[in-house]
Amino acid sequence: MIRLDIDLSYLTKNFEIGTQRLNQYGAKSIDEIMEAEAAQGNTRAEDFQKDVLNDPKQILKLFKLSNAQNRYAILSNMNSSDLEYLVQFLEPGELQMALMFFTKEKILNLIYDLPKNKICSILFQAFSTEQFLKMIPEKEIDKFFESDKLDKNKILDYVKTIPPDKLNKMVEKYMFQEEGKIQENNNWSNEHVVKWLDQLKPDQFVKALQCFEREEKMGLITDLTKKDKSLFTEFSKNALTIPLRQLDKPDIVKNMNKLEPSDLIKMVNELPDELLAVAVTQIDPQVFAEVLCKNFQDILSEIGIGNI
Numbered sequence: 001m002i003r004l005d006i007d008l009s010y011l012t013k014n015f016e017i018g019t020q021r022l023n024q025y026g027a028k029s030i031d032e033i034m035e036a037e038a039a040q041g042n043t044r045a046e047d048f049q050k051d052v053l054n055d056p057k058q059i060l061k062l063f064k065l066s067n068a069q070n071r072y073a074i075l076s077n078m079n080s081s082d083l084e085y086l087v088q089f090l091e092p093g094e095l096q097m098a099l100m101f102f103t104k105e106k107i108l109n110l111i112y113d114l115p116k117n118k119i120c121s122i123l124f125q126a127f128s129t130e131q132f133l134k135m136i137p138e139k140e141i142d143k144f145f146e147s148d149k150l151d152k153n154k155i156l157d158y159v160k161t162i163p164p165d166k167l168n169k170m171v172e173k174y175m176f177q178e179e180g181k182i183q184e185n186n187n188w189s190n191e192h193v194v195k196w197l198d199q200l201k202p203d204q205f206v207k208a209l210q211c212f213e214r215e216e217k218m219g220l221i222t223d224l225t226k227k228d229k230s231l232f233t234e235f236s237k238n239a240l241t242i243p244l245r246q247l248d249k250p251d252i253v254k255n256m257n258k259l260e261p262s263d264l265i266k267m268v269n270e271l272p273d274e275l276l277a278v279a280v281t282q283i284d285p286q287v288f289a290e291v292l293c294k295n296f297q298d299i300l301s302e303i304g305i306g307n308i
Contacts, residue, residue, distance in 0.1 A: 001029060063300075123240055
């Protein structure tokens, strides 16, 4: 039995059942009360199922579904699959609010499980490209250059704009790492460095890029991703989620507003039943009445009167 604070005046006005008679029915559900009334000759009660339980507007009024406590009382009596079904009727903002029931660590784990492009939609709501690149370890930046999605010609175009002293410093570091040579007084022109880079084998080319100072690496990545934002997905999930760990839980959730409702629904459905029932209580009362009418007649038949 689901006990609700229902609209008693509705029963008195529409079915001529007074408070004293309602008291006599004790623990019966309203559905059972109407059956008993019909058996005693109350002709109005005979049509209760058709006129009330099959009409969302009447369900909304009789069961006072605008009252959040009444909605919760019904929802807390539903099983996991029913609650998960109802989550789809929440608005995106309500789904985001429901995420606040999770711990910060759980939210970060849920984000980690998303495809990289969706992680990026959260990350770059909160941080600029420059902030992101400053916050991740340099090894993650170096790993980016190992991607086969990078356009070598675009990289070389950017290298042409780097100051000669920075280029020569990169060449010196590469030569020392790869060949054990110390290049002293190296004064290659930009054109010379670009030509040298162009003739390197793919794995050597990557190692050369990794020999730039962090500032030049960041500038190169910023230039490449400005032309093709999808390249951000060449970073590891670990790199993409590191900055999010610096945010408080409300700020993480706030920046999830670009996710598809289907993504949020999947996350919210991981809540335990007792919290899922609280989350679904946010549902629009009219929508709730319509869904109850269409899919949960068994639940409606279990509703009884809380206090008379």
